[in-house]
Amino acid sequence: MDFPLISIGTYMPNAPRDALQSFRDEELLADVIARLIGDARHVAIGASSPIPAAAALLARERGHGRPYVSLLGSRRHSFFTDGGRELFDCAGQGRIDVFFLSGGQIDGKGNINLVAIGDYARPAVRFPGSFGSSYLYYVVPKVILFRLEHSPRTLVEKVDFISAPGTSASNIYRPGGPVALVTNRCLFTFDRSRRRFELASVHPGHTVAEVIENTGFDFDHAPRVPVTPSPSAETLRILRSIVAPQLVEVYRRFAADVFGVAEVA
Amino acid sequence: MIARTLEEALAPIADGCVLAVPREASGVAMAATRALIRRGVRDLHLIALPTSGLQADLLIGAGCVKTIETSAVSLGEFGPAPRFTAAVTSGALRVKDATCPALHAAFQAAEKGVPFMPLRGLLGSDVLAHRKDWKVIGNPFDDDDDQIVLLPAIRPDVALFHAPLADREGNVWIGRDRELATMAHAAAKTVVTVEKLHEGTLFDDHLLAAGALGGLYVEAIAVVQKGAWPLALADHYSADAAHLREYAHMAASAHGFSAYLDRHVYAQRAA
Numbered sequence: 001m002d003f004p005l006i007s008i009g010t011y012m013p014n015a016p017r018d019a020l021q022s023f024r025d026e027e028l029l030a031d032v033i034a035r036l037i038g039d040a041r042h043v044a045i046g047a048s049s050p051i052p053a054a055a056a057l058l059a060r061e062r063g064h065g066r067p068y069v070s071l072l073g074s075r076r077h078s079f080f081t082d083g084g085r086e087l088f089d090c091a092g093q094g095r096i097d098v099f100f101l102s103g104g105q106i107d108g109k110g111n112i113n114l115v116a117i118g119d120y121a122r123p124a125v126r127f128p129g130s131f132g133s134s135y136l137y138y139v140v141p142k143v144i145l146f147r148l149e150h151s152p153r154t155l156v157e158k159v160d161f162i163s164a165p166g167t168s169a170s171n172i173y174r175p176g177g178p179v180a181l182v183t184n185r186c187l188f189t190f191d192r193s194r195r196r197f198e199l200a201s202v203h204p205g206h207t208v209a210e211v212i213e214n215t216g217f218d219f220d221h222a223p224r225v226p227v228t229p230s231p232s233a234e235t236l237r238i239l240r241s242i243v244a245p246q247l248v249e250v251y252r253r254f255a256a257d258v259f260g261v262a263e264v265a
Numbered sequence: 266m267i268a269r270t271l272e273e274a275l276a277p278i279a280d281g282c283v284l285a286v287p288r289e290a291s292g293v294a295m296a297a298t299r300a301l302i303r304r305g306v307r308d309l310h311l312i313a314l315p316t317s318g319l320q321a322d323l324l325i326g327a328g329c330v331k332t333i334e335t336s337a338v339s340l341g342e343f344g345p346a347p348r349f350t351a352a353v354t355s356g357a358l359r360v361k362d363a364t365c366p367a368l369h370a371a372f373q374a375a376e377k378g379v380p381f382m383p384l385r386g387l388l389g390s391d392v393l394a395h396r397k398d399w400k401v402i403g404n405p406f407d408d409d410d411d412q413i414v415l416l417p418a419i420r421p422d423v424a425l426f427h428a429p430l431a432d433r434e435g436n437v438w439i440g441r442d443r444e445l446a447t448m449a450h451a452a453a454k455t456v457v458t459v460e461k462l463h464e465g466t467l468f469d470d471h472l473l474a475a476g477a478l479g480g481l482y483v484e485a486i487a488v489v490q491k492g493a494w495p496l497a498l499a500d501h502y503s504a505d506a507a508h509l510r511e512y513a514h515m516a517a518s519a520h521g522f523s524a525y526l527d528r529h530v531y532a533q534r535a536a
Contacts, residue, residue, distance in 0.1 A: 084288060084365065092385055134393070
C-alpha cells in the first residue's frame with residue numbers, strides 16, 4: 001500500500017492550479033491558518049510544518065511582532081536556549097497558545113494517529129511516530145489540525161491507533177485540544193463538548209458535496225456553507241516578499257518550490 | 266580522552282549496547298555511525314532524544330538495531346525513513362513508541378538520579394496503552410482523582426553525538442543544544458566526535474564556558490571534520506540536500522540501500 005509521508009508539512013508541488021486563481025493553495029491555507037491563530041501571544045510550530053510556519057510568520061508580520069513565533073529547527077526564529085525539552089516545559093506551563101498537529105488518520109472525534117494502520121505489532125502501514133502530540137494535544141489551548149490529503153483514507157470514522165485523543169474525560173487534566181481542522185478542500189471547526197466537527201467553509205473551487213464524499217466521518221454543516229475568502233493582495237505581498245525568505249532556513253525545499261526563493265549562501 | 270582514531274573512540278559502543286542519540290538538529294555523529302556499521306555492531310537498543318532520521322534509518326537498514334525507543338523516525342523534507350518503515354512492517358524491529366517530552370523527562374530523571382518522572386498528557390492514548398513499563402498513579406498531592414503518568418528513568422550505556430569543539434581536557438562545547446548535556450548526564454559513558462580541538466581550555470573563556478559540557482561526563486573524543494555530514498551541524502554547515510535526496514531514493518528498496526552502503530559506508534573508510 002502506497003501511503004505518502006503523513007507529515008503535516010507535505011505540501012502540493014504538483015497540485016493543479018486554477019488558471020484564474022492568482023494565488024497558490026499553500027497561500028490560501030496559510031491565510032486561513034493565520035486567521036485561526038487570532039491574537040495569540042505565542043505560537044509554536046513543530047516538525048515538518050511549512051504551511052503552519054508560513055501562517056505564523058504572516059500573523060507575526062501583520063501583528064507588528066506579535067505573536068511570538070517559535071519555529072522548531074530554526075536558530076533565528078526560536079526563543080529556546082534550554083534544549084529540546086524547553087518547548088514542552090513551556091507548553092506544560094501554558095506559555096504556548098497555539099500549536100499544529102496532523103495525522104496519517106484523523107477521525108470524527110478529533111483522535112489523531114501518527115503511528116500505524118492495521119495491527120500495531122505488524123502494521124500494514126507505519127508512519128514516523130507520535131512526535132510531541134501525545135502531550136501537546138492536551139496542554140496547548142488551541143491546537144489546529146492540518147491535513148493536506150483530504151480523503152476517506154485520511155479522514156476516517158475511527159483511527160487505528162490513538163497517538164492522542166481529541167477529547168478526554170472531565171477528571172483528566174486537559175486545558176488543551178483541537179479547535180479546527182484545515183484541509184486542502186475546506187475548514188472544519190471542532191466543538192469539544194459535542195466531540196464533533198462542523199464544516200465552516202469550503203475553499204474556492206471546492207463544494208460541500210465533494211467534502212462529504214471525501215470525508216470518512218459524519219460532521220455538521222449549515223444549509224449554506226460559505227466559501228473560504230481568498231487571500232488579499234496585501235497578504236500575498238507579505239507572504240511572498242517577507243515570509244518566504246524567512247522560511248528558507250528550515251524549509252528550503254518548500255520555499256523554493258512554492259515561492260521560488262533560493263537559499264542565500 | 267582524545268582518541269587517536271574514530272574507531273578507538275567508539276570502543277565503548279559494544280554489541281547489545283543501550284545507545285542514546287540526539288535529534289537531527291542537535292549534532293548527529295554520522296561519521297561515527299558509518300564506522301559502527303563498518304565494524305558490524307549488532308543488537309543495539311537505540312534511544313532517540315527524542316526523534317531520529319537518517320542515523321536510525323542507516324543503522325536499522327544495516328541490521329545493527331534490535332529495539333528502537335523513539336517519538337518518530339523520519340527524513341523530514343525528504344520523506345519517510347524507508348528502512349525503518351520496512352523493518353517495522355516486516356516485524357524485524359521492535360519499536361517502543363514514545364512522545365518527545367516523555368523521552369526528555371525520562372532522561373532528566375536519570376540526570377537527577379531519581380527513579381521516575383511524572384508527565385501530563387498521554388492518558389487515553391494508545392502510546393500509553395502499549396507501554397507496560399509506564400505507570401499511572403493518582404497525584405498524591407491532590408485530594409481529587411487526578412491521574413498522572415510516571416516514566417522510568419532512562420540511563421543509557423552510551424550517549425553519542427557530534428559537536429563543534431572540544432579541548433584537550435575533554436570539555437566539549439555544545440552551545441544552545443542543551444539536550445546533549447542532558448544525554449551525557451544521563452548516560453554511563455559519553456562518546457563525542459568534534460569538528461576541531463580548541464587550543465586552551467573552554468572554561469577560560471566565560472562565553473564558551475556557558476555552552477560547555479564538562480569533561481567529567483565524557484569518555485572519549487575523536488576529531489572528525491564534517492562529522493555530521495550529510496546532516497547539518499547547526500551554525501557551521503547545512504545539510505547536503507542532494508545527498509539526502511539520493512539516500513531517500515536509493516533506500517526505498519533493500520537492493521538500493523545495499524548499493525548505498527557499498528558506495529557511501531563500506532567504500533569510504535575515512536568518511
